[in-house]
Amino acid sequence: MLLPQLHDELARAARLRPVARRARGRAVGVLLAALIALLFAAPAAHAERSLVAAAPVVALHLPEGT
Amino acid sequence: MLSAQTPSDRELLRASTQGAQAFGEFYRRHERRLLAYLVRRTGSGELAADLCAEAFAAALEACRANAPIPDVPVAWLFGIANHKLVDSARRAQVEDRARRALQMRTVELTRGQISEIERLCDEAEVETLLDDLGPAQRAALRAHIVDERAYCEIAAGLRCSESVVRKRVSRGLAELRLRLEEGR
Numbered sequence: 001m002l003l004p005q006l007h008d009e010l011a012r013a014a015r016l017r018p019v020a021r022r023a024r025g026r027a028v029g030v031l032l033a034a035l036i037a038l039l040f041a042a043p044a045a046h047a048e049r050s051l052v053a054a055a056p057v058v059a060l061h062l063p064e065g066t
Numbered sequence: 067m068l069s070a071q072t073p074s075d076r077e078l079l080r081a082s083t084q085g086a087q088a089f090g091e092f093y094r095r096h097e098r099r100l101l102a103y104l105v106r107r108t109g110s111g112e113l114a115a116d117l118c119a120e121a122f123a124a125a126l127e128a129c130r131a132n133a134p135i136p137d138v139p140v141a142w143l144f145g146i147a148n149h150k151l152v153d154s155a156r157r158a159q160v161e162d163r164a165r166r167a168l169q170m171r172t173v174e175l176t177r178g179q180i181s182e183i184e185r186l187c188d189e190a191e192v193e194t195l196l197d198d199l200g201p202a203q204r205a206a207l208r209a210h211i212v213d214e215r216a217y218c219e220i221a222a223g224l225r226c227s228e229s230v231v232r233k234r235v236s237r238g239l240a241e242l243r244l245r246l247e248e249g250r
Binding site: 001002003005006007009010011012013014015018 | 080082083085086088090093094101118119123126130161168169170171173174175179182183186194199
């Protein structure tokens with residue numbers, strides 16, 4: 001063998017690879033969870049803002065005496 | 067699972083998905099031959115070692131990604147190396163994408179190792195193996211595997227049908243595999 005250090009480095013990489021993949025999988029999972037949370041949070045926040053903005057208009061159209 | 071006798075290259079690549087040992091054996095089998103080929107193409111021991119490292123890293127990456135096992139792994143490995151060589155020549159820099167993806171450290175070469183690789187120029191084992199094939203098979207194999215030309219393009223150049231070229235490549239690969247396994 002001419003380059004034993006390359007052989008060792010490939011062996012090390014072959015052993016490390018699944019660990020790196022799992023770590024990346026976890027990171028992607030966390031990112032996905034954050035995105036889903038944002039997607040669900042956004043319509044709720046939007047609905048709240050719409051209600052606040054619509055409040056004076058609703059008041060203007062209320063029949064007298066109410 | 068590796069066979070009890072000497073495992074074939076395909077068995078080694080298949081087993082590489084589970085551990086480092088099988089790929090280590092694949093490396094030991096083809097390191098010298100690939101370095102000889104690369105030093106003949108580049109004329110530099112240092113460049114040949116750099117390209118050899120990247121080619122083996124790309125092969126390992128493909129195994130770990132469960133890519134289909136090639137019919138003739140040694141031809142596949144040389145194809146990867148040749149692809150890296152062409153790419154590197156175009157960019158005037160040896161690519162290191164596969165090594166970075168595998169988090170591999172740079173391999174430091176000694177002066178002795180560089181001269182030893184450069185001496186491989188004289189061995190020319192690969193060229194000898196190719197030279198032993200018939201001229202038609204050799205031309206078809208070189209054009210398709212090494213130069214990565216399409217069957218239709220080779221057929222047009224040789225003024226024959228595509229199926230004739232396919233047959234020549236397939237016979238050439240079978241012959242090459244037999245010789246490599248006999249010489250192991």
